[in-house]
Amino acid sequence: MKDIQQFATSDTSGGIAAEAVTVTYRNGHTALRNASFEVPRGTITALIGVNGAGKSTLFKAIMGFVPVAKGEIRLLGMSVKDALRKNLVAYVPQSEEVDWAFPVLVEDVVMMGRYGKMGFLRRPSKADHEAVNSALSRVNMLDFRHRQIGELSGGQKKRVFLARALAQDGQVILLDEPFTGVDVKTEEQIINLLRELRDEGRVMLVSTHNLGTLPEFCDRTVLVKGTVLAYGPTETTFTRDNLEEAFGGVLRHFSISDALSKAAQ
Numbered sequence: 001m002k003d004i005q006q007f008a009t010s011d012t013s014g015g016i017a018a019e020a021v022t023v024t025y026r027n028g029h030t031a032l033r034n035a036s037f038e039v040p041r042g043t044i045t046a047l048i049g050v051n052g053a054g055k056s057t058l059f060k061a062i063m064g065f066v067p068v069a070k071g072e073i074r075l076l077g078m079s080v081k082d083a084l085r086k087n088l089v090a091y092v093p094q095s096e097e098v099d100w101a102f103p104v105l106v107e108d109v110v111m112m113g114r115y116g117k118m119g120f121l122r123r124p125s126k127a128d129h130e131a132v133n134s135a136l137s138r139v140n141m142l143d144f145r146h147r148q149i150g151e152l153s154g155g156q157k158k159r160v161f162l163a164r165a166l167a168q169d170g171q172v173i174l175l176d177e178p179f180t181g182v183d184v185k186t187e188e189q190i191i192n193l194l195r196e197l198r199d200e201g202r203v204m205l206v207s208t209h210n211l212g213t214l215p216e217f218c219d220r221t222v223l224v225k226g227t228v229l230a231y232g233p234t235e236t237t238f239t240r241d242n243l244e245e246a247f248g249g250v251l252r253h254f255s256i257s258d259a260l261s262k263a264a265q
């Protein structure tokens with residue numbers, strides 16, 4: 001483990017903090033061992049590493065889907081359990097995780113973001129409908145609200161799930177590969193939206209294999225490989241040494257010079 005960036009950290013109580021986190025699956029496989037990092041609020045953080053490095057596992061631990069065997073995750077200064085109970089954690093899934101054949105309208109998907117705020121019967125209030133419409137217009141998808149989710153393009157689907165996170169008013173937003181299958185224009189729209197959300201003081205953790213554009217919009221980077229290898233501001237963490245350690249030979253196929261020079265700017 002090298003070059004871990006400790007940031008000076010008064011604000012970390014408000015973001016995501018993992019301390020010596022170990023996650024072991026039921027079959028006994030330890031996917032993350034002794035992983036520590038901190039991310040303040042008001043930041044967009046890239047989560048990068050090779051396939052199987054533990055990115056999704058970290059997301060699952062933050063969402064309380066898998067138990068943390070050792071260590072602790074704190075979100076916005078509280079336990080994962082409390083943050084989930086307060087409905088503060090929103091998740092934008094990878095496309096492959098969603099059953100697109102499920103017959104549900106765009107506005108229904110976004111309304112799911114409001115469930116935590118509704119009563120037992122889940123009867124949407126006027127405020128819920130307004131929140132859904134406002135979230136859909138923020139991602140430029142209001143005109144599609146009566147469409148079946150399965151009828152949308154890849155980029156449109158991503159925007160609908162982002163709208164669900166907005167309707168939920170998630171303060172910790174986890175995005176799993178938000179740019180897979182989206183065109184350049186949609187990617188730009190998503191990045192602009194993430195910047196707005198950052199400026200509102202939310203904290204975003206973005207799992208991405210798109211190393212080329214990462215330095216343009218991620219203030220911080222966390223590198224994983226069965227643990228956290230390094231974390232901190234992108235300009236000091238997104239370095240050739242750290243990338244080589246995280247990706248090894250895979251990097252031979254990727255020209256990182258451009259990305260590194262962007263990170264250094």
Ligand SMILES: Nc1ncnc2c1ncn2[C@@H]1O[C@H](COP(=O)(O)OP(=O)(O)OP(=O)(O)O)[C@@H](O)[C@H]1O
Nearest residue numbers: 025026027029031050051052053054055056057058
């Ligand atoms: N439910 C599970 N049970 C047992 N092992 C699992 C489970 N889910 C994932 N793993 C293992 O844990 C390790 C980390 O997997 P994870 O899905 O977190 O990686 P990832 O970094 O998200 O990869 P990718 O880039 O391919 O999405 C892998 O070795 C994987 O095989």
